[in-house]
Amino acid sequence: MKKTTVVQYDKKYFMNVFGDRFPVVVDKGEGVYLYDNDGQEYLDFGAGIAVNVLGYNHPKITAGLKEQIEKVMHASNLYYYEIQAKASKLLVENSCCDKVFFGNSGAEANEGAIKLARKHFKAQGEDKYEVITMNNSFHGRTLATLAATGQEKYHKPFEPVPEGFKLVGYNDLAAVEAAITDQTAAIMVELVQGEGGVNPIDPDFLNSLRQLCDEQGILLIFDEIQTGIGRTGELFAYQNYDVKPDIFTLAKGLGNGVPVSAFLAKAEIADSFDIGDHGSTFGGNPLACKAVYLTLQAILNDNILADVKQIGSYLEDELNKLAKEHEVIKEVRGLGLMLGIELSVSASDILHEFLDRGIMVLTAGENILRLLPPLIITKRDVDKFMITFKKILAE
Numbered sequence: 001m002k003k004t005t006v007v008q009y010d011k012k013y014f015m016n017v018f019g020d021r022f023p024v025v026v027d028k029g030e031g032v033y034l035y036d037n038d039g040q041e042y043l044d045f046g047a048g049i050a051v052n053v054l055g056y057n058h059p060k061i062t063a064g065l066k067e068q069i070e071k072v073m074h075a076s077n078l079y080y081y082e083i084q085a086k087a088s089k090l091l092v093e094n095s096c097c098d099k100v101f102f103g104n105s106g107a108e109a110n111e112g113a114i115k116l117a118r119k120h121f122k123a124q125g126e127d128k129y130e131v132i133t134m135n136n137s138f139h140g141r142t143l144a145t146l147a148a149t150g151q152e153k154y155h156k157p158f159e160p161v162p163e164g165f166k167l168v169g170y171n172d173l174a175a176v177e178a179a180i181t182d183q184t185a186a187i188m189v190e191l192v193q194g195e196g197g198v199n200p201i202d203p204d205f206l207n208s209l210r211q212l213c214d215e216q217g218i219l220l221i222f223d224e225i226q227t228g229i230g231r232t233g234e235l236f237a238y239q240n241y242d243v244k245p246d247i248f249t250l251a252k253g254l255g256n257g258v259p260v261s262a263f264l265a266k267a268e269i270a271d272s273f274d275i276g277d278h279g280s281t282f283g284g285n286p287l288a289c290k291a292v293y294l295t296l297q298a299i300l301n302d303n304i305l306a307d308v309k310q311i312g313s314y315l316e317d318e319l320n321k322l323a324k325e326h327e328v329i330k331e332v333r334g335l336g337l338m339l340g341i342e343l344s345v346s347a348s349d350i351l352h353e354f355l356d357r358g359i360m361v362l363t364a365g366e367n368i369l370r371l372l373p374p375l376i377i378t379k380r381d382v383d384k385f386m387i388t389f390k391k392i393l394a395e
């Protein structure tokens, strides 16, 4: 099909929530490259918004998924699946939590986490249901998760949004303390805000949150939808700090492109769910769990985490060097291979310059260029990216 026809179909048949997309009709991917249906090659520093952690057509993942498709993709959670049991064990044994539940999207995982927090207190006869979340956060687009999201623009078109959420300043301990009431069930936070501008959490703030939660009997929830699965150089971002959550959520990189999400919790919290309290038709089906199992195995066994730390700091150093030469770069920040470049010009303009030169990047807000490359990028890929960035800024 011609590109213009694809765009025509999109305009005619698809709900217009994405507007004019970038002029690329994705045909296939290989490694860290995506290919347009006219053969144009793109070095992908966005990885499908932090999803394709192991890049495209990873040999072990593709072969394992093909094998699973030929066996069974879905039969429902009325029955046991061996691969779901194996994926659950692998996730739990590599985290601080004891139990997992699989869903299909980040928003669904966060909804599950919020439900579990509420149920935990209800089970003890306590009337605690409020969740404190942060300004500039992003937690999803279902009604509850958009209420939890600290960005007014996501609330406005759908008001009234569900009650039970209180927004406070990110890294502002006094504001969190002031927001706590007898109804507070949980504090939910991203360890690096992704959509909100690639804002790393202040480690002192994080420590204080843990302390506050312990003192006041409040649950601490980490939204690791974007930071999880190796992105920051540890399997889960909280492992970079000396702080553990009571509940945490995953999606994006969890299935390397197969839609799957999860929330995990400590046993004493997870056990507050009674039979029938939660569920999902597709959640944790054999195809999704095979993707989880293969992705985690590759990340844990193929030295990916050490590579992320090394290549992430190489990229950050190179960007900082460039920042010294160009005033237009105001700040470089992030963790591992989750980097934001704050510019004094429109990030979207720079994104288009990259796209025209065969490199895909992302933005987060008006002035922040966001890099979330596959975790398998090499020094050569970083050098190619940097040469292009220098050319763009020199013009």
Ligand code: PLP
Pocket (backbone or CB within 6 Å): 105, 106, 107, 108, 110, 138, 139, 140, 141, 190, 194, 195, 223, 224, 225, 226, 251, 252
């Ligand atoms: N939480 C965070 C931190 C995210 O970055 C996102 C998506 O960007 C979500 C939740 C929502 O995930 P999904 O789009 O899969 O529902």
